[in-house]
Amino acid sequence: MEAVLGLMVILLGVSHGVETYCDGRQNGTQCYGALGGTVDIQLMDSISEIPRYYLLKDSLKILHVINNTVISNTIERRSLFFLSSRIFRINNLSRTDSGDYTLQTFNSDGYSSGERTLQLFIQAPVSSVLLVSECLSQGEMRVSCSSEGGDSPLYSWTLDGRTLTDAELLSGNNETNNITLKQHISGHLVCSVRNNVSNVSEEQKTCSFINCTSINETQIVGWVHANRNNLCIEPTTEPTPVTPTAVGTSWFIFGLKAAVVILSLSGIWIWFTWKKKTILEVSAVPQRMESPDNSVLMIEMSPYSNT
Template structure:
């Protein structure tokens, strides 16, 4: 007996270590399919509180509807298919299903009545059970389309949901059909659904004339025709509806880097999304040309000027989605190494010029020792004039290089100050350059 209990405890302990995948769906705000994982647990919130109400949940099947559960006078009755797997939490209006099965997938309808028996609402949703590979689910985007006008164009997101308003809620149209490329999709007569060829991922609401399609794909794009009929079965009108679908933008990545002169390059990249459009804001306002060094408001890469700082945001959108990313930017430190290198380069050039002048003078002096005494005096006089001229040129070049060195050092010194006005020579610390005489 003791051994038996040990086995039970070990088995129970082992089972407790196995993680259970949980999915939460809120039907109050989301119309996308609820997609729990196989053998996992799903929480489906129908309303905030079901106390004092009567609730009936139906699973819609081609031939007959199954009552999944029924709540009446605080007593819950559950169908045998969901027995020991389903709970309805009255206090927060939530359905809990454990050990989710493949055949749990399908279309469901929930009717809610008040204590007087008057129907308050009718909620339709789709349960789409996924495999247990824990693959990341697709982004679900909901869009609305008003198809009551001929030639209407509507846009939806791939993998998302679109609600198409076909007729008015108070319409007196006896019968209407929705076709795509001559293929009948939906047939409704006297607000009763006669056929729906895509009912596994669509719901029609006769009360308000809205047709909801979920898990949209590119093949759903195209021209749709809505045909209406009078009570005698004669055609009363034809309307054309165009549907277009795009992949939504799922995420945005913002990367920035400082450049050598204190500018900042910022790149904005998006994951997914057809035909993305970019825009930039700084502290909630549009960037100005005075703040952008290169690029523009519609490019995904821009270079900001040195003084720009604040909360920079990049927004990426298309016809069905919009995602933004924000980053706090501070001014970049200007690197001293490039400026110091410029100063050293200037001094090296100056030294090279001086050394070249000295070498040229010595070469001329050596050549004079080989000249004849009669011609030496005249040539010596001419050479001295040339030497003096060369020295004057070197002196002028030295002054120019000295001024360049002062300006380079000025930039190093003044770069640490707040940017107000352009620096002048008087604002800087001069370099003492020894002159060659």
């Protein structure tokens, strides 16, 4: 069987509208398109001078070109043929777009000059990855990796950017979605999920050993997730260190306050002293009582006084 398994995929993102490229210039090529996305099929060389050709999908003619002019395109509402590049683009791919696509060419006399077929497979891209892990009592770490969406997902693992080795695994391997890390394996663990039209990954830190006091003042000793270690009490503020400059400033402020208090008390004492002196001076002045004109002055004479 003369089948050439060729695949050339260009990924522009894992979302609705993923674009892929398929080189269909060789017979038996296998191509992949993303569900809801776009595929560009290279039918022939851009400099090709074939005067007439058909493109059939499962024996149904969908494209007819004569002398570099599109005669018919049965799916033109979601497809486009670029005459200059000989690329046939299909948008908004669905499951029904999967199948065999056959290009039939003819010479100027209308005789067949060749035929080649490609297979197009439509896959749903992986949309997200979920990591679920558990820290075991001896420091091992059990991890499960699952993907949302995506046809025929393939799994792989890395630790700090390098491929996870069998020597670091207690169970599973680099291509399974469930693994268990051995004791004292630390770093950033990444699970990648891919298929022919997408590639998505998720990262998580490995387990770490803690020995601390919890919020309710109980001692905690064991293995926990390094990125979820919120069991230990951590100081909310750091104590401010005392420097010689700070000490000098404190004494200066204390002295200034003391001087203000002394001056205030002195002022109060002076005011009371002046007030008391004023009251005494007023009391020492004799009081003269004025009497009416017809008042009588009485003088008591002593019998022993001289006359």
